[in-house]
Amino acid sequence: MSVNEVEQKWEPKILVFACNWCTYAGADLAGLGRLQYPPNARILRVPCSGRVNPQFIIKAFQRGVDGVLVAGCHPGDCHYTTGNYFTRRRFLLMRRLMEYMGMEPERLQNRWISGSEGPKVQQVITEITEEIRALGPNRKLRDDQWNN
Amino acid sequence: MEQLTLQIRNMAKEILKKGDAKVIIGWEKGNFWYVSTPAFIDKPEDAERLIWDEYCTNNLAKYLMGYKDLEGKVAIFVKGCDARGVNRLVQDKQINREKVLLIGLSCPGMKDEKKAQELGENAEIPLSKKCEECRYPDPVTFDLFIGEKKSQKKVKDSKDFSQVKEIEGMTPDEKYNKSAANYEKCLRCYACRNVCPACNCKDCIFDHSSKGWLGKANTVSDNMFFAMTRALHVAGRCIDCGECERVCPVNIPIMLMNNKMMQDINNLFGEYEAGLDPEDKLPLGSFEYSDPEEFM
Secondary structure, X not given: OOHHHHHHHOOOOEEEEEEOOXXXXXXXXXXXXXXXXXXXXXXXXXXXXHHOOHHHHHHHHHOOOOEEEEEEOOOXXXXXXXXXXXXXXXXXXXXXXXXXXXXXXXXXXXXXXXXOOHHHHHHHHHHHHXXXXXXXXXXXXXXXXXXX | OHHHHHHHHHHHHHHHHHOOOOEEXXXXXXXXXXXXXXXXXXXXXXXXXXXXXXXXXXXXXXXXXXXXXXXXXXXXXXOHHHHHHHHHHHHOOOOOHHHEEEEEEOOOOOEOHHHHHHHOOOOOOOEOHHHHOOOOOOOXXXXXXXXXXXXXXXOOOOXXXXXXXXXXXXOHHHHHHHHHHHHHOOOOOOHHHHHOOOXXXXXXXXXXXXXXXXXXXXXXXXXXXXXXXXXXXXXXXXXXXXXXXXXXXXXXXXXXXXXXXXXXXXXXXXXXXXXXXXXXXXXXXXXXXXXOOOOO
């Protein structure tokens, strides 16, 4: 198998941290509405976007993910009242740090998606998949023992 | 400074005799003329070991963690950065401010021990890197004070972030190559963590290799995982004492990351300087409804 062949087969892997109360419900709604979005996104349900520890994201990049989306309730809508405000502060910083270390800013994204925004789930995941496809596979921060 | 050394010894003797404190943490002369190491004095006659010179670089605040369960007080000599370190520990509820006796010293800026070793005793020794940028040579909090309260050192009005700006101007690949080159050297000896007054978790995730966060193998990827995680853990809590960089055996510019975090916190959430007021809310432990909104 030549190197070029592998390149052609490459599909972006996108990890989506979806908050249980809004984004996950939104993705559910997208499914109910039969809205198609690229199968590149792997959705991981978390109780609140505030649960997403920056370590999770660095680890994901180490193990071969090409892009990460952290999505939760709109500010003011958090099931736990204030969880997403902390998320907002944390990821404002985290994004800047990732950029500073040399990651392309497109690879770590955050969105607010509520439970009624099924079409937005479709749109966001499609957009991000295209952006990351254009960037190509991520080699930065990658741990060589998980080279795949 | 000899004058101050004598005053320090007398005061230490008095404190121990009166029983105001059980232990005194200060500095003593190390094995070389360019090294002054932390000293832990618990008998009045040992107070003669204490000194105050241009090489008392160590930030003593972290050593208070070892005396958390001591019955009675601990006295500690503090420069500007040590005092901020103590504030840091008080703010994190690691120590009780009532149980420490702070003896303030105005810091003239410490000399670089690595350069001193190279240049020899007779040469002009430059200031240590962490002291060049220092903006608080006088302790921000103390109970007793020795010597003049005003440091002779010139202090800048605001922190200089030009090195951070320089990196921000690079392309992503350049940035990555630069940081990978830095962290390729990292031995993960955790000296930076051990010395840091902001790294005061009882249980550190990096001590648990079996949990799978960080393997035992030394790879650039894992080293950067360590570096980024630590930068985020101390973000908003770093007191800018520069000890991490000083103790790094392979000279990684660790403060580049911490400075970046400081700069961004100032820009995003308003000016904040850690370790000045132990009652303050931490930038990442609080929020405002009016925080900048980027995630639409």
